[in-house]
Amino acid sequence: MNYFQDRIKCDADKVCSKCGEPRVRAWDEMKDDEREFVHRMFRPEEARRRTHKWCVLCWEEVGDDAPRLA
Numbered sequence: 834m835n836y837f838q839d840r841i842k843c844d845a846d847k848v849c850s851k852c853g854e855p856r857v858r859a860w861d862e863m864k865d866d867e868r869e870f871v872h873r874m875f876r877p878e879e880a881r882r883r884t885h886k887w888c889v890l891c892w893e894e895v896g897d898d899a900p901r902l903a
């Protein structure tokens with residue numbers, strides 16, 4: 834249990850809510866073949882590429898809709 838909690842603490846926004854692995858990547862952080870896959874699967878327009886992230890393991894899309902203090 835501690836292992837999991839530590840992982841969440843240090844890598845919260847990289848951990849996929851679906852598969853639980855810290856494999857969530859922003860568009861800029863992806864490799865070329867990962868971008869290619871996301872592009873083919875989701876066809877994200879530019880604004881979506883900038884604000885959304887994808888888990889490179891299970892391809893869960895993570896939107897930037899978390900409440901934040903502006």
Ligand SMILES: [Zn+2]
Binds near residue numbers: 850851852856
């Ligand atoms: Zn995942």
